[in-house]
Amino acid sequence: MVPAASNPVAKDCADCPIRHRAVCARCEPDELHRLEEIKYYRSFEPGQTVIWSGDRMDFVASVVSGVATLSQTMEDGRTQMVGLLLPSDFVGRPGRERAAFDVKAVTPVVMCCFRRRPFEELMASTPHIGQRLLEMTLDELDAAREWMLLLGRKTAREKIASLLSIIARREAQVSAGPMRGRFEFDLPLTREAMADYLGLTLETVSRQVSALKSEGVIQLEGKRRVVVPDFARLLDETGDDSDGGFLV
């Protein structure tokens, strides 16, 4: 519950790597100061569960670094990932006492947690947090709807290509590389996690990744490094509009 002393994390919001993208992005210095009073850091190991669906949840949080997943499991064990949490993404819901989904770290994760009650009060008194949260939630809803198209209508091959391009895009967003020509990145997910994301079995994921590889759409360096020699070629395989993604 207490931040690990060894954790190399900014205590000062001004130095925070996600300062301008997270739920606090719009805050003025004085608002930031009040947030600092209710925040604390928590770290998680790969594979560690942050919270189980149904558990009491007394905080909300921003992912500072690492990758976590939001998922849902049926009684018989079938599971579906419903959110991929990357740095700056928000976890939890103000006003809700219990978690609605399982949250799991897939890489080492650091979260900036805010005690829920004070956070809710802060939201009521300062509009900037609520405004930013609305914007982020609307973005997530759009992403969820894209994801629904993927789950409901795309073929296994299109699903894999879509996932790779989504991850590539989000990595590029950070490193600011242009989205054309050659591109490479680390895949933070296991085959099983990819399967849970895409509504497939891990065997089908493996087969389709192999197929894309043998056709030269992607190359693999080790198990996790993905090289995309021609990003446009990968986009062709996603089934999306060629000029797609221009909506603002």
Next chain:
Amino acid sequence: MVPAASNPVAKDCADCPIRHRAVCARCEPDELHRLEEIKYYRSFEPGQTVIWSGDRMDFVASVVSGVATLSQTMEDGRTQMVGLLLPSDFVGRPGRERAAFDVKAVTPVVMCCFRRRPFEELMASTPHIGQRLLEMTLDELDAAREWMLLLGRKTAREKIASLLSIIARREAQVSAGPMRGRFEFDLPLTREAMADYLGLTLETVSRQVSALKSEGVIQLEGKRRVVVPDFARLLDETGDDSDGGFLV
């Protein structure tokens, strides 16, 4: 563009049937008054398109009555419904100039539209609208995530049972009937629309509906009226937790 004079719709927000559930739910009388100045009603026929994805959208709106769908279509014609819009649901996104999805009326629909710019300004100046919109968006995101589980992991039969129970629940919410024992309602969707919702073909929908009918889980009166003799039995077929849906 102009409200049909014949339309039996409250001009006065105080008499509006969705007054306490829509985006305006939290507004004070003076805020309501300012909303009234920028609102106008529009009616749509069944099958009529409200807006195409990519089109310029100069309004946001609340569904007052009827049922509409939000959907996405791929180049080759595959389509996936990504939202089912019932009375009080919100359409459009403040700050976004172009529609991201197709919106279509499936029954006669009346919408309460607000000019986008003035609505955005109103949001900036009065917190109640933004607060309510955040709450509604978070609810929609939760629903979208349930839907992702359905699309990714449920069988055709479970999908049908889930859709029926979702519609039954939303009807009950309005008519305040208890969710147990016998229950009946009108199905506002064609087989094709159901298929688009569920990520299936209309033939598979038809077969599974027939199967549930021949096993006595549901009865059909005419093409649209559905009778559920035992709601618990239907819930069993959804694959969801038996005690499910208690999250707040």
Next chain:
DNA sequence: CGCAGAATTGATACATCTCAAGCTGGGTGG
């Protein structure tokens, strides 16, 4: 009455799942 859209039903094809057997690479302990 007769038409058109909606729904049902049938036969077959095929994508993905399931079950099962190996493979690979990195870490560990004898």
Next chain:
DNA sequence: CCACCCAGCTTGAGATGTATCAATTCTGCG
């Protein structure tokens, strides 16, 4: 230092659920 181990991954063969293609049959309505 090497044999072993294990999680993650790949590959294969066969089963199966859903899609596809193709007739019919309903149903509401002009």
